Amino acid sequence: MSLDLRDFQPLDPPQRLLMGPGPSMVHPRVGAALSATTVGHLDPFFLACMDEIQLLLRKAFGTNNALTFPISGTGSAGMEACMVNVLQPGERVVIAQNGVFGGRMADIAARQGCEVVKVEVPFGETIDPQAVRRAIDGKATRLVGVVHAETSTGVRQSIPDIAAAAREVDALTLVDCVTSLGGIPVELDAWGVDLAYAGTQKCLSCPPGLAPVSFSQRAVEVLKARTQKVSSWYLDATMLLNYWGGQRAYHHTAPINMLYALREALLLFFEEGPEDVFARHQLHHGALTAGLEAMGLSLHVAADDRLPQLNAVRIPDGVDDAAVRRALLLEHDIEIGGGLGALAGMVWRVGLMGHTARRRNVLTFLAALESTLSQTKASIHAGAALEAATAAYD
Ligand SMILES: *Cc1c(COP(=O)(O)O)cnc(C)c1O
Secondary structure, eight states: OOOGGOOOOOOOOOOEEEOSSSSOOHHHHHHHHHSSSOOOTOOOEEEHHHHHOOOHHHHTTOOOOEEEEEEOOHHHHHHHHHHHHEEEEEEEEEESSSSHHHHHHHHHHHTOOOOEEEEEEEEOOOOOHHHHHHHHTTTOOOOEEEEEEETTTTEOOOHHHHHHHHHHHTTTEEEOOEEEEEEETOOHHHHHHOEEEEESSTTOOOSSSSSEEOHHHHHHHHHHTTOOOOOTTTTTTHHHHHHTTTOOSSOOOOOHHHHHHHHHHHHHHHHHHHHHHHHHHHHHHHHHHHEEEEEEHOBSSGGGOOSSSSSEEEOOOOHHHHHHHHHHHHOEEOOEOOHHHGTTEEEEEOOOOGGGHHHHHHHHHHHHHHHHHSSSSSOOTTTOOHHHHHHHHH
């Protein structure tokens, strides 16, 4: 194998508008934080940053949980970290599944040797807490898992009643907040949630690479009462606790610059103000929906159950899913997502996450989609979308 460096171009990524299911647009201040000077992971400056990040994360998650910190890995590593620390083989786990990510939770629980009971509803619907209570069935259950914001479908799930059902049998409630944190309210303590994980590249507008997690005191007690070691060395919270907790004992080298980026993203969230951030997501979702509907398109999820930050748009008959996404990307520099699992080929997933949720992006996307669809067999109402979206803003 010969290596000829003349074959390599200088790194120059295209300037894309990221309107898919993540990553979202990175805020310039987050980008700048990423390239700040790297210090050692035990440097007093960095240790102070860690304290600040934990403080900001607790506030963002709506919790006082001491064990709240970012896992070095993407959202799925956060999911795995929450599960492997509290599960042991043979334990009973109930997973509410209305999309791809609930399925991933069930897979991880099964790999831990747990007995997995699924509560399944079609992709695009919400989970009825009574169905979860029936699946728990009064039996000793270690964990009940549910996804707050199902990025594969665009469904927003209410959590408190499911957490209450779990509490009746002393089960821990685990909530996937990967797409919800920073986009819609997350209130772990008020909802009675024991374990939660998120990700940086959705509504927090960071690059992918970290998974904030939070463990309640009840979850920490389950961890401490284990009879077997945690199956994963890297994700073992008892050791991570020694680094993120008081002692700052080396476990693995923290990804310093990603942590700078997360700190900046969390500061941006609180500077704008959580209420205003959530209202901004709702505003642009409203304008996007108005534009899509004026064009003659429809959303897959019932209006009351929709996430503002992830919009599943039904693909009109006779339209080539992949060709439209390719045209948007290559001709308009706009990335959207295709459908996953049961919704593959049926929907496009249009993200309005974090820094992406801006008026200019909504209008740019609607114009590009209309121009792309007008070259297909789809029967759309041309010329109506921008006016409808603009009217929604007024
Ligand atoms: C993106 C996502 C994940 C997985 O996160 P990765 O960063 O891709 O590992 C898990 N759950 C939900 C709801 C997501 O949207």
